[in-house]
Amino acid sequence: MSNITLHLPDGSTREVPDGSSAHQLAESIGRRLGADALAARVNGELRDLTSPLHDGDQVTIVTPASEDGREVLRHSTAHVMAQAVTRLWPGAQFAIGPAIEDGFYYDFRLPDDARFSDEDLERIEAEMRRIIEENQAFVREEHSFEEGLALFADQPFKVEIITGVRSGEGAGDETEVSGSVVSSYRNTESFRDLCRGPHVPSTGRLGHFKLMRVAGAYWRGDEHREQLQRVYGTAWESPAALSAHLEFLAEAARRDHRILGREMDLFSFPPELGPGLSVFHPRGGTVRRVIEEYSRARHVAADYEFVYSPHITKAVLFETSGHLDWFSEDMYPPMELDEGQAYYLKPMNCPFHVLIFKARQRSFRELPLRLFEFGSVYRYEKSGAVHGLTRVRGMTQDDAHIFCTRSQMRDELANLLTFVLDLLRDFGLDDFYLELSTRPEGKAVGSDEDWNEAEATLADVARAAGIETVRDEGGGAFYGPKISVQARDAIGRTHQLSTIQLDFQLPARFDAEYVSSQNQRERPVMIHRALFGSVERFIAILVEHYAGNLPTWMAPEQVRVLGVRDDHDDYVDQVRRRLRGAGLRVVVDDAHEPLGARIRRAKMEKVPYIVVVGDEDVAHETVGVNARGGDEPERGLALGDFVNRLLEEVERHGSPELSRGA
RNA sequence: GCCUGGGUAGCUCAGCUGGUAGAGCAGCUCAUUCGUAAUGAGCAGGUCAGGGGUUCGAAUCCCCUCCCAGGCUCCA
Numbered sequence: 001m002s003n004i005t006l007h008l009p010d011g012s013t014r015e016v017p018d019g020s021s022a023h024q025l026a027e028s029i030g031r032r033l034g035a036d037a038l039a040a041r042v043n044g045e046l047r048d049l050t051s052p053l054h055d056g057d058q059v060t061i062v063t064p065a066s067e068d069g070r071e072v073l074r075h076s077t078a079h080v081m082a083q084a085v086t087r088l089w090p091g092a093q094f095a096i097g098p099a100i101e102d103g104f105y106y107d108f109r110l111p112d113d114a115r116f117s118d119e120d121l122e123r124i125e126a127e128m129r130r131i132i133e134e135n136q137a138f139v140r141e142e143h144s145f146e147e148g149l150a151l152f153a154d155q156p157f158k159v160e161i162i163t164g165v166r167s168g169e170g171a172g173d174e175t176e177v178s179g180s181v182v183s184s185y186r187n188t189e190s191f192r193d194l195c196r197g198p199h200v201p202s203t204g205r206l207g208h209f210k211l212m213r214v215a216g217a218y219w220r221g222d223e224h225r226e227q228l229q230r231v232y233g234t235a236w237e238s239p240a241a242l243s244a245h246l247e248f249l250a251e252a253a254r255r256d257h258r259i260l261g262r263e264m265d266l267f268s269f270p271p272e273l274g275p276g277l278s279v280f281h282p283r284g285g286t287v288r289r290v291i292e293e294y295s296r297a298r299h300v301a302a303d304y305e306f307v308y309s310p311h312i313t314k315a316v317l318f319e320t321s322g323h324l325d326w327f328s329e330d331m332y333p334p335m336e337l338d339e340g341q342a343y344y345l346k347p348m349n350c351p352f353h354v355l356i357f358k359a360r361q362r363s364f365r366e367l368p369l370r371l372f373e374f375g376s377v378y379r380y381e382k383s384g385a386v387h388g389l390t391r392v393r394g395m396t397q398d399d400a401h402i403f404c405t406r407s408q409m410r411d412e413l414a415n416l417l418t419f420v421l422d423l424l425r426d427f428g429l430d431d432f433y434l435e436l437s438t439r440p441e442g443k444a445v446g447s448d449e450d451w452n453e454a455e456a457t458l459a460d461v462a463r464a465a466g467i468e469t470v471r472d473e474g475g476g477a478f479y480g481p482k483i484s485v486q487a488r489d490a491i492g493r494t495h496q497l498s499t500i501q502l503d504f505q506l507p508a509r510f511d512a513e514y515v516s517s518q519n520q521r522e523r524p525v526m527i528h529r530a531l532f533g534s535v536e537r538f539i540a541i542l543v544e545h546y547a548g549n550l551p552t553w554m555a556p557e558q559v560r561v562l563g564v565r566d567d568h569d570d571y572v573d574q575v576r577r578r579l580r581g582a583g584l585r586v587v588v589d590d591a592h593e594p595l596g597a598r599i600r601r602a603k604m605e606k607v608p609y610i611v612v613v614g615d616e617d618v619a620h621e622t623v624g625v626n627a628r629g630g631d632e633p634e635r636g637l638a639l640g641d642f643v644n645r646l647l648e649e650v651e652r653h654g655s656p657e658l659s660r661g662a
Numbered sequence: 663g664c665c666u667g668g669g670u671a672g673c674u675c676a677g678c679u680g681g682u683a684g685a686g687c688a689g690c691u692c693a694u695u696c697g698u699a700a701u702g703a704g705c706a707g708g709u710c711a712g713g714g715g716u717u718c719g720a721a722u723c724c725c726c727u728c729c730c731a732g733g734c735u736c737c738a
Contacts, residue, residue: 215733216665223735565695600699
């Protein structure tokens, strides 16, 4: 028997007998690898371990603790769940069950319109453990379309997938079927599932999973079609990886801004206001004011001009802008005033800024004209979509619109991107990537040339910024492409923050013009940009990023002063006035409670500095300082030194030009 | 908007199959005067989300509405 030569990921080659499977290759490399192997990536394609190899193949053995390995074991775990469900609910129909980030899901329709309850998750999980205990093999079988249709005759969703593939539709169902044949994986005589694969060799290779929740999900993601029962699970290569993931979820829950916001008395969502509408309490108001004031100072330094616009407007404004055509469903319904005149709450600020531009004739000498506003907007988000401060019905954008000439556009965008990233870094977010969203099919307005030019310009600017950029094809707004800045937070989650959008449409719709140096009327380009996105959401992200421990410059309360005994009150007040006089936010806790209890309260409220003063401090004009996150309290620090230290810390965060100018 | 689950004191929660509401923390009062994460006692606090129904009797069972959570859909 002749040998074939295979290429391994480390660049080496290996000869194995012709007809060898990926599994045999793994075993020939090492017993340990043979035992670990779950699947193989052959010439870039994931395959079963049993698949035969051919001369010249590039082969990577897939082991559990890898992205490929986790994907395969998650997908296989989804099949185990489907089998468990059919055992528990005979006649259950299943739709699709792919691997997703951190886990998997499977969509089901249960007999007699039954629904899963939370308790059912435990039953399903127990049944899955039995299936894993049985160590059933995953056996791949291939069929013609006709055979496939016959095999899955009692599974209407599978039939739809198969017929969709045959007619060339359903390209999105690659996890189920691909190519010219129908493949299925059989676990037992009675259970098989339509699937492209690959899968782990047998169910015994699985087991580090947990079912998380049940949810509704529309068949094929279409809200006009049947809603199925989706079960989500997480699955990992080892107990340690599973528990690390569960601990990550617990950590995210501990940082939840909705919980911390209440505990820290920052904001609330009174039910009397309605879903998605928040109020900021004094402490949250302080955080917000500090953030907004800092943003204003930066914008002043960057030559923005400040404008204001009303919250409601006649319908004609949004008819002209085109927003009523596209988003009327997502706007609050109009108020009928003045004999049938419809007024809308504004869902965005841009048309107002265009009107400001148009208020008089503009010269090219005024461009770029940068109009900034903390603009409150109202959007009628679907009731199921609102979430804390991150998805709301009323929010304030740090919104600006830049009017410039086409020749200024590139420089303006490049400077803007630098400005954005610098500002975000000042808030402690410094791990970014960019997303370039391009023309949305079927929704876009405007000429191809304009779109191409806009996309190319944004791509150039993104490249020049030297930050990782991913493309989001078709993700742009109807009037132009955009760059968005995605920031990773302290626990690795990404949040879409700033967006920079190019717009050739709105100036045209409103017939905005400037007079050029050639005395010609020209159409300006408009750049929409919001750096925080919404101020509310930005605060939520910061609270979660810092787990509530906001840096001193943003903290609602910077220092808490405690006297050891009542008779230190005079000195406590002296310390308070000194700190207050230096512009610091100070609170005195003179409750009649033991010092330890007051320390504890201040710690739990995440105050950056706790100052304790007693007899020795009164005598020497010193303070004891217990810093948040510090090891040991510092005793006998001169009051003046402490004040200077704090002032330095508070001022240090900003950019140099700002601390000089503002 | 749809699916699943939920709503009991300011917060976290208990209250079995219907018999008339409880704890801890927080709050208030009094006592305690204390050097770095919980001093003690007492008091007060509830239309059990709201409305309707079943019942001799509803926090508990049924219906409707509101709100919340997690998904789906959507996200200018």
